[in-house]
Amino acid sequence: MSLSTSWVSVPENSDFSLYNLPFGIFKTDKKGPRVGVAIGNEVLDLSYLEKKGYFKGIDLKDKKVFGRRYLNDFMALGKPVTNRIRERIFELLKSENDELRDHDKHRSRALFKQSEVRMMMPVKVGNYTDFYSSKEHATNVGTMFRDPDNALFPNWKHIPVGYHGRASSIVVSGESVRRPKGQMMPQGAEVPVFGPCRLLDFELEMAFITCKEVELGESVTTHNAEDHIFGFVLFNDWSARDIQKWEYVPLGPFLAKNFASSISPWVVTIEALQQFRVEGPEQDPKVLPYLEFEGKKNFDIDLEVSIMPGNGEEQVVCRSNFKHLYWNVNQQLAHHTVNGCNIQVGDMYASGTISGPTPESYGSMLEIAWQGTKPVKMSDGSERKFIHDGDTVIMRGHAKNNGMRVGFGEVRTKVLPATFYENEDN
């Protein structure tokens, strides 16, 4: 089978091939936020296409759904509708389709260069959950802070461990993040101190977004979980390790995480990822029946993290893959709702740090520099144990298979220094 191509130019290594068609929210100088689809280096304006009748025959219920500042209302239309929209766009953009291709006025108004638009938060996140689903990451953390011989807690292989995080502070790629301040208990100190976090870290994660409600008291199964998953983004779960260490007992991370998380702007649908399914790691011991699943539920998505110092070159510090996750998204969602917890459109569920089996594939500076004992040499001569002010952290991800490439673009975040505060010295 030969692959279809688009009349829109798609560079060979573009994340946004005709087989991707991720949804996002963009704005231009002249017009406010609206729904777009990425193709090559361009953005297709769905609100314009809708107005010009290109979606005739698809029941959108709400004509203004492409003019909103978030994807939530669009996602809430349901998979039968959102998939038809995506299929229609695929048809419209195919090389042989002349409808839009040969309509000079419509084409020129429907397409924008990605370099000339501003990408916004794609969804209004109602509830945000962070899982802890990489065995390698949990093992590394347990080895460093507890016992190398019993690195995993007893519950870890039975439960997709997760916790609730802060929805309000999730920001989109391009937004800078300020180094947080907080309480820390330095090694050997007898009283805590207050000041800027000294051990600022990233966590390489991916997140999925739900598009279909589950009422309170109801549950999703591993079999129907995918009906609820609209798509995925890259997720940088910023972490203040020193604040975390002092605060997290016994109720979990709080201020160490809720100052910011950063996501990529394009939501890659689960439909676009079908070609990249693979088996996950073997689960031993056997999971409880509500966590059993059939089929390939992991995805082969190459991930990488780069750090670009304020005055330096970008440098890759991690190459990992989404396929390493021990717990898959079906299990995560089934577990999350097995107690009757309700699910809403626009909720976000991050994976936890995606570390692979080798040091090159560890997904956080904590692990890469192994608690500061193995600093990373940067091309400008400096060293990194954790993230410095002025550093830009860039995460990228893409899947590739039989010449088909489906990628996520990037989540790129510059770290600004902590602000002055009247109690700074305390």
Added chain:
Amino acid sequence: MSLSTSWVSVPENSDFSLYNLPFGIFKTDKKGPRVGVAIGNEVLDLSYLEKKGYFKGIDLKDKKVFGRRYLNDFMALGKPVTNRIRERIFELLKSENDELRDHDKHRSRALFKQSEVRMMMPVKVGNYTDFYSSKEHATNVGTMFRDPDNALFPNWKHIPVGYHGRASSIVVSGESVRRPKGQMMPQGAEVPVFGPCRLLDFELEMAFITCKEVELGESVTTHNAEDHIFGFVLFNDWSARDIQKWEYVPLGPFLAKNFASSISPWVVTIEALQQFRVEGPEQDPKVLPYLEFEGKKNFDIDLEVSIMPGNGEEQVVCRSNFKHLYWNVNQQLAHHTVNGCNIQVGDMYASGTISGPTPESYGSMLEIAWQGTKPVKMSDGSERKFIHDGDTVIMRGHAKNNGMRVGFGEVRTKVLPATFYENEDN
């Protein structure tokens, strides 16, 4: 000074005196959700009053703010406006004011019996945080599960410990809650089991709601925290103790909490609580400067919890008081934002279980029945170590001072049995 009275009849022990005037969302058989204020046994319809011109001269910006299904848009108008509305209602309802009192048609259409309306969720909760601010509760839990001689964790007296909870599953008084299912590791077992929670508990809490945004990277201080606090509700933080015990390490409670939390429907403003301010417990050791505060920041609010068995009489099992909290709401909000975490209108912050110093004042069955070792005798002859199916748990709270009474009404929740599930036996 003699107290003002209302031309609306206010029974002597009513929570809803002229000095309270809490805001809520109600609906009637004939009309959908709208903003109301409780007075005596009645509800005043603010959307009707606005239409009839009773708020002329107050700049609402948005005329439809009282016709919404949540208080969020009203709260977002800001304290200068919301306080003027409350003061105007105080004037309108005073015995000597004849504007509404003597207008038969308006009066009869503006007032509804509370027994004839349905109360709804008062706010759309964007983000929900649960603190852990009662020293007595934290000490009791630490004594039971860890070490009576070191019951509090080292961070407890330095940090108002908190964590993020699930916003979507917060429901209003009157909504039943279904017993959750989940994974548990029974004492002595070698593998976890799945099934209905066996140790279902309430937690007596109060929660405040924010009405003024704080942008990402900014912080609230203990001095200006109250500008951000609209008011308070009673909060029942339902907890599945057996699920919690197995899941909570190392990232905190998740499914043990997120199946439901229940709140009272009337939001009592912080302005209505000014008369009931008291000193909190002494804080020793001295807190860090960003947690220092001036003035009386605790509130003397009597709280009680009753259990009503399916076929029995209501029976009080706990009498506590909001004043016992070690960390006050100003400190909670200052801590929450000291790292730059943003705050939105409609966010909710629960206190953590409010236990007092004596066994009669413990705020959860875990503590009251001391891990099942001291079961509570019920009037129908049964015993309670935790909550049974068919039980209704009722929390009430009110402040009283110099003949002035300001109360919260109640949060009343019936517990339904767990549903059948195909993997029930596993």
